[in-house]
Amino acid sequence: MSTMTVLQAVTAALEEEMARDDDVVLLGEDIGINGGVFRATDGLAKRFGDDRVIDTPLAESGIVGTAVGMALYGLRPVPEIQFSDFIFPAFDQIVSEMAKMRYRSGGEFACPMVIRTPYGGGIRGGHYHSQSPEAYFAHTPGLVVVVPATPEDTKGLLKSCIRGDDPVIFLEPKRIYRTVKGEVPDDPEFLVPVGKARTARGGDDVTVVAWGAMVHTCLEAAQLAEKQGIEVEVIDVRTILPLDEEALLSSARKTGKVVVAMEATRTCGVASEVSAIIAEKAIDSLQAPIVRITGYDTPFPYTLEHVYMPSAHRVMAGIKKVVEFDF
């Protein structure tokens, strides 16, 4: 075991997979000599060379599009998009090409590749360094969408994704890159399975569903609730597409009260999908309407970021709402 940050877990996963498999290559802006603007690829160009840690020209469609080509030829590219807010020039390559390749070729071609990208708010980044775009990708068949919340999961999930055969959008919660530390197994074969949720905290009274940095906000909220005698179960979904329905439903059936919390804007967000699944399949167990605690339906602001971002207190208000609900 080693203690590391989320960011160090990213680097460790990349380094181990590159050492294991020569076909794993990284490409992106400023990832070579600069080590990435967050330093996620620090030292990797030195160890593996410019051919496998490729500094690209400034074009996300080029980064993803050439990575698709590399994947089609048999490499395992791991492109980095500097901020998920800058992924949109590559949207066509992701949605029209990468995601549909296997299906449209009758299984002849595939794009085993992992697009890593920091996402989310809380760093005073304004509109274009703060957004949570997971819903755009979760709406695209053929993609796998993964969001880790701990160093252990970051390493284990990223390694599984690199070894997997489907294209992945791997969203890294940059707010907790350096603030969340934890124990991570050193075993290079340590993997965390894609598609499985995790119970971040057990409890019988209320289920709170979250992913990424919000998991930690929800754990804080759970402590606030505990002081009022409410036992909260926090489910960290870890994989947004495909969702671990069984984990969501069994917790919802146990507690009968569900809050879904996310940073992203509310309308048509992943919280809506989680709510719909629970409402469709576990309505008979619910004792209160499902509550969503989310970002507001505005662009992500700069000065008012602290108002916009769901806080532990806002999640707590949602918890109270489901607890106090009276039919």
Place this chain on the structure above:
Amino acid sequence: MTEQLLSVLGADGAVKRKNRPSLTDEDLLLLHRIMVRTRALDERAMLLQRQGRIGFYVPSFGEEAAYVGSALALDGNDWISQSYRQPGVALLRGITAETMLDNCFGNADDIAKGRQMPVHYSFRKANMLSISSPIGTQIVHATGIAQAMKIRGDGGVCLTYFGDGGTSANDFHTGLNFAGAWKSPCIFACINNQWAISCPLERQTGSKTIAEKSAAYGMPGVLVDGNDVLAVYEATRKAVARARDGDGPTLLEFLSFRMGPHSSSDDPSRYRPGELEAEWKKKDPIKRFEAFLTKESLLDKEQIEAIHAEAEAEMSEAAKVSEKKPAPTIDSLFDDVYADMPPHLADQREELRGEGSDHRQDADAAFPL
């Protein structure tokens, strides 16, 4: 034109060519003053950032001649579609330092209502578009604006600024291609500071110059010494005249150097040698122009020092004023998403109004933006 560097001013400020631009003494002094004020603004803002009083800043050290010289070649009615690194253009167009710092502080007087990060200005009254972070998006807007001017027949032109990194963006290709096909009255002004964060020019493109890319779009390209404010002015003046005459777009490459970090979050010592910075420091465009102004007896050493001191005092005063202003109101979060607020946003505003202040998060700073 695309391989030979156009320059007028020698390193010592001597005018190389007989055909020195026909600028009045007032204009020459204006160019100087704006460049000095911009430098002072950048220095003040970087200091504010280091002191934790503003969250972020993007300085433009070394690039002042490229954007101030080119902007002076436009009329006030011409539009500008810029990136985040040409602060002096706004000063030239009469925007005050206080207004700009209001944006950096994200306060209630900020035109963009504190919604964007620092240096993402919007100055409609100066015909300057709202600045975006995503690289290159403004290039194609410029083509659209220029074409709209042509459709209306009002004789305007649009100039767009972007970096060497920006030439790799899809919108660079699209913007130039459309403008070439339409013969739009558009000026594409690439400020080639030779770096896109850590990416040097030779990794950005296989072309020898940016200017030569113009050939592929059927427009002239001109490689200009971007640290020579007179050459920049002259090249832009010609491109503007050409656009106004209905002869279509031009690609200008202003070859310069990013003397400072990419932004307040960047550490250039990780990726480029200090000697390179020292070498370019000798080519400082303000010093070079001052050598010229001195030679021409337009300013003496004392007057130059006074202009710098005045600019520094102006920026320090503006910062004091801006810093005292309150934050935007919480209600303002929901304004301007649409022309009229739809019911779901009105509901969300109500929801937020009902919450106590402990529902709000404390935000952190110091990230590599």
